Amino acid sequence: MQLYNTLSAEERSILIDEAGKQRLTLSFYAYAQISNPTLFRNELFLAWNALEVLGRIYVAHEGINAQLSLPADHFYAFKNTIEVYDFMKNIRLNVAVEQDDHSFLKLTIKVRDKIVADGLVDETFDVTNIGIHLKAKEFNTLLEDPDTIVFDMRNHYESEIGHFTNAIKPDVDTFRESLPIIEEQLSEHKQDKKLLMYCTGGIRCEKASAYFKHKGFENVYQLEGGIIEYTRQVKAEGLQSKFIGKNFVFDHRLGERITDDIVAQCHQCGKPCDVHTNCVNEGCHLLFIQCETCATAMQGCCSQDCVSVIHLPESAQKAVRRGIKNGNKIFKKGKSDVLTFKNNEETHGVFVPKKEKLPVEKESKIKKIYIGKGTHFFPKSSVGQFQIEENEIKIGDTILIKGTTTGEQKLVITEMLVNDFVSEKAVSGDRCTFKLPFRIRLSDKLYKILE
Structure with missing residues (x-):
């Protein structure tokens, strides 16, 4: 019996792309009395693995808490697997506001003391x-x-x-x-x-x-x-949304756009921004808010120290990371002494919203032409892949990658692969990949900036 993942996130990501199926991201929870959480966990894994369910699920004596994705055409088969249990019959499934086929890349079902860490007796x-x-x-x-x-x-x-x-x-x-x-x-x-x-x-x-x-x-x-x-x-x-801004989510999207209001600020410069990112330094991964300007200037990092680390040879980076334990003690979320604006004397590390709304960032008036769309992202190698649908790009061109979560990211192409081979130019119909200091989403669009 297979009760664990056998594929890496990268391998799973490739299979998702090759399958070409639309996936649904959803979440649900239920409080119940589960006498044997381990047995319950194993039953779920066997049923869901067969349906290509991916996600992060916690089970405990008190119930289940699940965030996951699955092929849309497996939705009713999935419902049947959970409604086998009386406490999950007719349960509400919260479907994500924004869909992304790569929201989860592994099926992880863990037995915990509680489905939410509340510290209560x-x-x-x-x-x-x-x-x-x-x-x-x-x-x-x-x-x-x-x-x-x-x-x-x-x-x-x-x-x-x-x-x-x-x-x-x-x-x-x-x-x-x-x-x-x-x-x-x-x-x-x-x-x-x-x-x-x-x-x-x-x-x-x-x-x-x-x-x-x-x-x-x-x-x-x-x-x-x-x-x-x-x-x-x-x-x-057709109601008025009293919720403003973005809803933070716990998959790689890190947020769903609810309204156009931008109620947060870049943690490095203070510019209105609500795009969360993780520091690209593998030994840091600090979660923080970073605008496109700082993302370019800081190469996706939270500090100059991390910028220095990512330019070291991989063997040297591994040496720096050696001995560092993963977990909340190092992966702090939005709180670190290195975040210059977040921790300045005026704000004391806390953003206090003003009564008036911060202005929504207007689309920058950049002359550009559409090239294509994002198709894949390889996390470990930090490589983004795009399908070229119109026009062409070549080495030396300045490109713009734009998306709801990604924001607007500009960079100059210094090297690229076209249809998996080193090339100077990519034209309509080609599949193009190049290194990026940030993660792309499938909804991201690729443009070439015109001078």
Whole structure:
């Protein structure tokens, strides 16, 4: 029985491209009493691996928390595999706002103590005694109530790029940190105020609402299905979106565009920007916000030290990384002394939104012609692949790669492969690859800049 991945992310990515199937990215969760999480995990892996499901899933005695992708034509077969279990019958599946065939490249199902790390002793309260679920229209109405206090239950790097208007956004690294902060701040308003909460897909609010009811809060409400389901309902019903900016997601996209508002700033220069990236230094991978100008100047890195490292021979880079343990202790998200603007004296590392909206970045008036679209990205070698659909490009040309998540990235072509061979020029119909200091998405467009 195969109960683990046998393919690397790069090999899986190639298979996805060769299959040519549209994939759906979705998420769901369910609290339940699972007596044998390991057996449950193995059953899911066998069923889902056969359906080409990829994703990151946590199971525990208390339930399941899943973010995954699967071929669209396997959707109903997938539903059948989960509805074998009574607690997942008719479960809501939150389909992503933006789709990307490469959102996940491995199937990882892990047995954990909890499906959300909350630091709570669950035996002290009833986790099923939850707050009142609100749909998008009801949520919008309650937002306008002067007796409502709305809390963002996500972490600082999530709320920084998008949030509901008037929401309180605790500056925390983890979900567990926000619970005592909220309880303390509202300790005198357990009866007279309405506590309104939201998160990405609803799972954190599910636990938090039960916790706050246990702590004596009488009016506890939560956004049903989180930001993902809220956005779907807003579009379907023609409602005004009270959520502005981007919704942070935990796959390689790192964000879904909800509105055109840009409510964050580049962590290196302060320019309005909401594009998250990971430092390209394999030994760093700091998650931070970086505008296209800084991405070019810093070559996709968070600091000059990391720029120096990526230019070392691979053997030297491995020597630098040797002994560094992976995990939250080194992979901090959006908080590091090297982020010049994020940590200047004026902001003290925290961006405080102004009352007025930051201006939306206007499309730069660059003379350009369309060349093609992104088809693949090879993470380890940092290589992007494009299908040339119109016109041509050659060594020495300045190109523009543009996308919702990628932003606008300019660079000069110094070397490239055309149909897997070194070449000076690529024309319509060719497949072109070249090294990049950033990850491309399949929705990215390639342009040649005209002088």
